[in-house]
Amino acid sequence: MGGDPGACRGEPDRGRRAHRLGAPRIAAFRRYHDESRRPTLYADYLVSRNLALAALLFAALALRARRMLGCLMALTATIQVLDVILDVAAGRWLLLPGLLLFAVLFAVGATRLASQPLWH
Numbered sequence: 001m002g003g004d005p006g007a008c009r010g011e012p013d014r015g016r017r018a019h020r021l022g023a024p025r026i027a028a029f030r031r032y033h034d035e036s037r038r039p040t041l042y043a044d045y046l047v048s049r050n051l052a053l054a055a056l057l058f059a060a061l062a063l064r065a066r067r068m069l070g071c072l073m074a075l076t077a078t079i080q081v082l083d084v085i086l087d088v089a090a091g092r093w094l095l096l097p098g099l100l101l102f103a104v105l106f107a108v109g110a111t112r113l114a115s116q117p118l119w120h
Contacts, residue, residue, distance in 0.1 A: 070113035
């Protein structure tokens with residue numbers, strides 16, 4: 001009478017149960033490496049980056065830290081310009097006007113806060 005001692009009591013085979021428990025974990029791991037999931041994963045990183053920058057911008061504004069706010073605005077403008085370059089390379093023309101507008105607005109705001117041009 002080899003086999004699982006719990007089988008005669010109507011319990012499922014432990015080997016099969018372990019396999020069923022491990023399968024969703026492997027499937028969850030594989031879905032992040034799926035080709036169709038990459039744009040969504042990239043968008044998730046983009047949203048988290050933008051939320052972090054927005055939180056820092058609001059914190060600097062609330063603390064009235066003009067110098068830090070100017071630096072964060074310059075960083076945001078630089079990131080927007082890099083996003084424009086990447087979108088031009090990828091052919092996503094629809095996003096360009098909004099990104100360029102944000103880049104210009106943040107660069108002008110940072111320049112005004114610094115009371116001198118950013119390149120000095």
